[in-house]
Amino acid sequence: MIYILILAALVSLVIRIYLAINSIHTADLYLMHIMGSKFLEGKNPYLVLDFNSYPPIAIFIEAICIKLSYLLNLHFQLVLKIWLNLADFVTAFLLFKILIKQKVNYPKAILWTSLFLLNPISIIISSAHGQMESMTNLFTLLSIYIVLFRGKKFIYLAGLFLGIAIGIKPNPLMLFPIFLFYQKYNLKNVFIFGVFTILPLLVSLLPFLGQKPLEIIFRMLGYSGVYDMSYAAILRGVWWQDNAQIFIPYSLEFLNTSKIFFLSYLGIIFLIFLKTQKLFQSIFLTYLGFITFYFGISVQYLVWVTPFAIILKETRVLGYLLLGTLSMVSFYLYFGPEILLGNIYKINPFQIKYFYWYFLFNSLFWFYNIFWIIKFLKPDFKKNYKLFNKIEKNIFKLQIILLICFLFIFLFYVQKLIFLFLENNLI
Amino acid sequence: MFKFTILLFLFILLFFLSTDTFAKTNQFLTKQELEQFGIKNYEDINPNLLTYPLKRTYENFIFLFKFNQKSKQLYSFKLFEKRFREYIYIINSDKKGFLTDASVRYNSMAGAVKPFFLINDKTQKAKIINYKNLLEKLRDRYRANSAEWTIIQQSIEVTKSLI
Numbered sequence: 001m002i003y004i005l006i007l008a009a010l011v012s013l014v015i016r017i018y019l020a021i022n023s024i025h026t027a028d029l030y031l032m033h034i035m036g037s038k039f040l041e042g043k044n045p046y047l048v049l050d051f052n053s054y055p056p057i058a059i060f061i062e063a064i065c066i067k068l069s070y071l072l073n074l075h076f077q078l079v080l081k082i083w084l085n086l087a088d089f090v091t092a093f094l095l096f097k098i099l100i101k102q103k104v105n106y107p108k109a110i111l112w113t114s115l116f117l118l119n120p121i122s123i124i125i126s127s128a129h130g131q132m133e134s135m136t137n138l139f140t141l142l143s144i145y146i147v148l149f150r151g152k153k154f155i156y157l158a159g160l161f162l163g164i165a166i167g168i169k170p171n172p173l174m175l176f177p178i179f180l181f182y183q184k185y186n187l188k189n190v191f192i193f194g195v196f197t198i199l200p201l202l203v204s205l206l207p208f209l210g211q212k213p214l215e216i217i218f219r220m221l222g223y224s225g226v227y228d229m230s231y232a233a234i235l236r237g238v239w240w241q242d243n244a245q246i247f248i249p250y251s252l253e254f255l256n257t258s259k260i261f262f263l264s265y266l267g268i269i270f271l272i273f274l275k276t277q278k279l280f281q282s283i284f285l286t287y288l289g290f291i292t293f294y295f296g297i298s299v300q301y302l303v304w305v306t307p308f309a310i311i312l313k314e315t316r317v318l319g320y321l322l323l324g325t326l327s328m329v330s331f332y333l334y335f336g337p338e339i340l341l342g343n344i345y346k347i348n349p350f351q352i353k354y355f356y357w358y359f360l361f362n363s364l365f366w367f368y369n370i371f372w373i374i375k376f377l378k379p380d381f382k383k384n385y386k387l388f389n390k391i392e393k394n395i396f397k398l399q400i401i402l403l404i405c406f407l408f409i410f411l412f413y414v415q416k417l418i419f420l421f422l423e424n425n426l427i
Numbered sequence: 428m429f430k431f432t433i434l435l436f437l438f439i440l441l442f443f444l445s446t447d448t449f450a451k452t453n454q455f456l457t458k459q460e461l462e463q464f465g466i467k468n469y470e471d472i473n474p475n476l477l478t479y480p481l482k483r484t485y486e487n488f489i490f491l492f493k494f495n496q497k498s499k500q501l502y503s504f505k506l507f508e509k510r511f512r513e514y515i516y517i518i519n520s521d522k523k524g525f526l527t528d529a530s531v532r533y534n535s536m537a538g539a540v541k542p543f544f545l546i547n548d549k550t551q552k553a554k555i556i557n558y559k560n561l562l563e564k565l566r567d568r569y570r571a572n573s574a575e576w577t578i579i580q581q582s583i584e585v586t587k588s589l590i
Contacts, residue, residue: 241475244524352528356480425520 008114019127020081023342036062046216056204057167084126087134120325131300139165159196225296233362258295264402275387284308292369323365330357464561
């Protein structure tokens with residue numbers, strides 16, 4: 001059985017090396033290089049650049065990779081991708097360990113780990129696109145591993161790992177309340193966890209906070225994502241029919257409404273978590289809910305869900321991986337084929353024929369995710385609801401009402417978009 | 428929740444299954460002006476719509492069942508007329524984002540019907556002359572030698588080559 005895992009690892013490695021070697025210095029890689037370069041020049045990237053920069057640990061990683069690229073005489077993107085892919089392999093090893101600790105039998109654990117190693121979403125993001133989600137996932141998983149399977153004396157390490165994850169990309173910040181209220185630990189441990197989570201971000205941010213600290217924090221956390229995937233792609237498709245335009249009206253309204261909608265959804269998940277204390281389920285639902293309900297989904301965010309779905313042994317992850325991959329590939333082929341294909345094959349961007357696939361697969365992907373959330377929540381929903389006391393039930397009902405209210409506000413803007421399209425296209 | 432999801436899905440689906448044809452109110456040429464050139468109606472599904480690939484797939488599927496040469500030629504000519512109406516819709520509605528693709532499709536179809544185009548058939552010839560004249564009128568809405576002007580001019584040359 002171990003040979004399956006070795007084979008999966010080898011095939012994964014070959015594909016990753018092939019994609020990485022043939023990738024080109026473009027898009028996010030180009031921007032990351034600029035961030036790192038500005039830091040090495042002694043400048044504050046949060047102030048000198050006209051785009052939002054990543055959290056400081058990501059900037060340090062970029063700077064180290066630039067230095068290593070000079071030392072090793074390799075391209076920057078290749079050096080960076082070595083670390084990203086290494087993070088994926090360590091994540092696979094960690095997933096295997098977690099599955100064994102959860103009493104999953106050996107052959108099944110190997111199959112699930114092999115699935116992670118060969119999943120196209122992680123391979124594309126780490127090897128072709130070059131985004132740092134694999135590192136964030138790794139440190140988040142390390143934090144969870146320590147919380148669940150190591151003694152309380154290592155609680156500071158769990159906080160530290162989560163803090164490092166947030167210091168690379170801010171998305172694990174939405175998991176922070178879940179960790180904080182994991183009641184395995186007393187108040188003292190919760191305090192230690194909280195302090196050590198904030199510590200890496202605070203320490204790494206200090207060199208940059210000299211002038212305009214508030215502006216810097218806003219530049220770091222203010223990135224709202226680009227509306228590339230999920231239902232934003234569907235709305236984009238509606239508007240695209242007007243004159244092949246990719247920037248949709250009311251995007252700010254959609255974004256702001258989706259933020260509140262997602263927070264209401266998060267409130268519901270958090271309430272359920274307080275009763276059930278199921279860490280993996282709550283994290284999985286948080287990330288999947290983000291991808292399903294938030295407006296500004298960039299393509300690399302699709303990576304977040306996979307490790308947790310695998311730990312939960314969710315077979316529906318196969319549908320997610322299939323439709324997610326097709327959505328991603330069609331996105332790249334239309335908007336930025338050079339990101340995916342690099343030197344392998346040159347095609348021009350914005351070819352209409354790829355937009356149809358982008359729209360179709362993102363539509364299917366979004367509906368599949370809604371189906372998945374419903375299927376996942378439904379079996380235990382009534383049982384969980386019965387665990388609530390009166391106050392919790394009222395808070396729960398309030399969250400549902402808030403959810404429905406913001407859904408209607410969202411649909412109002414959808415209707416405005418559709419009528420604006422019809423106005424431009426009416427006889 | 429499940430029922431709500433189904434309703435939402437149906438809402439989106441109904442929108443895209445609509446066969447209503449929409450055209451811009453401020454089009455270059457009015458319906459009456461188009462009728463002078465023999466264009467009574469636009470196509471139901473035009474190249475800007477997301478359902479357009481389904482239409483093309485259906486046309487290709489139907490073509491598979493044209494077994495003899497005569498029926499293939501007749502169907503090809505029908506497709507040529509469809510491509511022309513779609514092309515006119517795109518130009519007349521000033522949908523520049525779709526102009527290149529619509530032009531390529533029209534030019535390709537013109538090339539496909541050319542081998543069996545009956546130059547002695549007065550009806551067909553009159554139709555093609557109308558097409559040429561309409562394209563020239565729409566071309567002149569754009570600045571000379573601009574990208575749009577050049578694309579339409581190429582289609583005019585292709586149309587002229589039929590007669």
